[in-house]
Amino acid sequence: MKETLQAYATIIISTCICILIALASAQGGLISGSFPVLFLCISVTFIIQWLVFIPSYYWSTERFYDLTGSLTFIIVALIAFYNKNQFLGNEFDFRSIAITVFILIWALRLGSYLFLRILKDREDRRFKEWKTSFPLFLRTWTMQGMWVFLTSVSGITAICSRNIIEPGAYFYIGCALWIFGFLFESISDYQKRKFKVQNPDSFISSGLWSLSRHPNYFGEIVLWLGTTIIAFPVLQGYQYFSLISPIFVFWLLTKVSGIPILERHADKTWGDQEDYKKYKESTPVLVPKFFE
Template identity: 45%
Template sequence: MRNSVAFVICLGVTLLALAIAVLLDAGTTPVAGLPLLPTLALFAFVVQWLVYVPSFIKQTEHYYDLAGSLTYAGVIILAVLLTAPDLRGGVMAALVLIWCARLGSFLFKRVKQSGKDGRFDDIKPHWGRFLMAWTFQGLWVFMTLLAALLAITSPAATGWDLLASLGLAVWAAGFAIEVIADRQKSAFRADPANRGRFIRRGLWAWSRHPNYFGEILLWTGIALMATPTFAGWQWLGWLSPLFVAWLLMKVSGVPMLEQRADATWGGQPDYETYKAKTPVLFPRPPQA
């Protein structure tokens, strides 16, 4: 892909996010005369672009995941400071901060230990394609946070209700699954006896990608908590977990890892058996 084409895609992605933000903005808390939700969306992109510049100059992807997590935190904190949300919004903000602190530190540590992230090998030398990766991360941040931002910035005080409790329980289940799966895989990889082998124990015996299932589940919990604050077009806040599911299942998560696993272990009887008996995403008890 040519750099000029990549730049046009970056511009289109940014304008799409801003258009969604303008459409869904509640119009109650302008920032320097600008609507709040588009301001938060633009902030997510600007942070990515600022970190992109030194990353491209140094040809490194080490700060990509960390920048994403810090942007999540920055957007949420800015939204809270500008709106002073009710209990529902405050709890949702805390949940997002807990999630991004855990995931950001985990991913940053993983990249530092491995020394590189193979996803960027082919695109780092090309400024447009590398910029596109950072711009899409800005879109990822905004779209994933959409339901939470709508609730946090909502002018209506909905109070705590059954749906808020249900959403919190779903979030907690998803968060626990993600954390446990990541820790199991890290422990597996840290054991020299497992070098060159694939994990199929613990939650990984129930699903080939249990961490991604947990990720989708926790954002579904956030959307459930936010639902009572939606009005009109703001029901598009449910794009948040749907976007996460689409991204992980069809774009940058499952397809890439499945392709890599097939290239490494494809044709080996134990791997083919594991693949045939274990669901790609939604867990089920291991089959004999």
Template identity: 45%
Template sequence: MSKQQRTSIVGIILAVVVGVLVALAGSDGSRTVGSISVFALCGALAYLINWVAFVPANIAKTEHYFDLTGSITYITVTLLAAALSDELDARSVVVTVMVLVWALRLGTFLFRRVRRDGRDGRFDAIKVDPLRFLMTWTLQGLWVFLTLACALAIITGTDREDFGVVAVVGTIVWIIGFAIEVAADRQKSAFKQDPANDGRFITSGLWAWSRHPNYFGEITLWLGVAVMALPVLSGWRWVTLISPVFVVLLLTRISGIPMLERRAAKRWGDDVEFQEYVARTPVLVPRPPSR
């Protein structure tokens, strides 16, 4: 067994163990079906959907449906949580709608991008190795479950609170983050579709304020969901606040910004205009463009 295969197996095991631990914590105060908590059922479903989708993807050696499967997982898990949780209050309904709107929008956007570009370069070396490819799908199950943790705590929890000031603040934060993410994605798509911009990098719109405004929007909207969850968290369910922390770490330290920064440096690192853009533009948190 190669080192890469051992690493993949360890990654799969760790992804499952972390999911189980979060499921146990989130089950504290969760509604149940029989003797099983709805929160834990949602976590199991997140993994199951991705493992099932892995089978045909591995046979065809394709990543075309990876992002789409992620969105489907978000939608299915959220709907399951709502369906199995009685007496949904205003907070639960609003959070459910938030997740569904975000997942539908992002999933459609990413699927269209893959269809347009033909392939996702991130998977070139991964999809030819079954164990490594399986680890990637397993990590997506964990990604969905951890990201949804605060939302699931709200929807599946037995504690209900009035839709007060904290929930309003969280909703506003989510709306701001969602608007930024949508605007940034649309601006970049329009830029890339213009033949005059072939081989160039975007420096206009929100991309003049941040090198990754879409990720800033993503982090902000999940922070909004976490804020909404604060009044209904208790006991071990406080562990679900791992949601915004996980999103920040994932996008700023693991698969988001670091990967894209390396690609950009490799492609345009010797370009003086690119060097000036990097020097004057923050990597994540937007600020007005400097001259």
């Protein structure tokens, strides 16, 4: 009973947090009819999660969870970009183009990677206990809506901004960080996938994984920081609340669903092995040791 109440409380609180951030970030933004475009984006984000939750709960499957999240990023970015183009007419805003393209590339890459992984593994251990419980599984899907919205809100707010500024230092620094982070995450995932094919029961400690125990998460944090830096110059007033994006990504990956879960699993699986103990002692958990 307590767990059920906590699940529903989490659903309500997480949804309300996103609504408040949307209310603030929509100030001075684009309007579609009489509806702020950012409100349209947050509505679509959560509606998609809740709709796909229904058949997923019915069949007790998490197979479409990651794919749905990635597709939601794409849909929301395209909604914002379409409305920006309607606002600009024949003009171009390179900032909006860059942010949209970056979100599409990242979501397509991550979505395909995670979807193929779940098809291969057939089950995601994260969902073993949740997918048979209505409130716990609904909480999981709602939290994905929160993840999509808060992760992308700085970029989406910039796309929805009426403030048009030519690319400058922030733009180029942000693009460089995004490219670096994207490559770091992509290469890390590729190295791990290739390693697991030949060593399914071992932990990886080569390549970028020799620099960090979670180099893919480091790359993801950096790329969303880059997106936020690109967005920063056009933000104004309450829109600065959208700067929560990289903070949220860092918190989520280091305190909630990323590193803590994987570290516990690794300790349970290889914790008594000397080579793993040495690897853990000598390798940073997140920020790579680029220099000895």
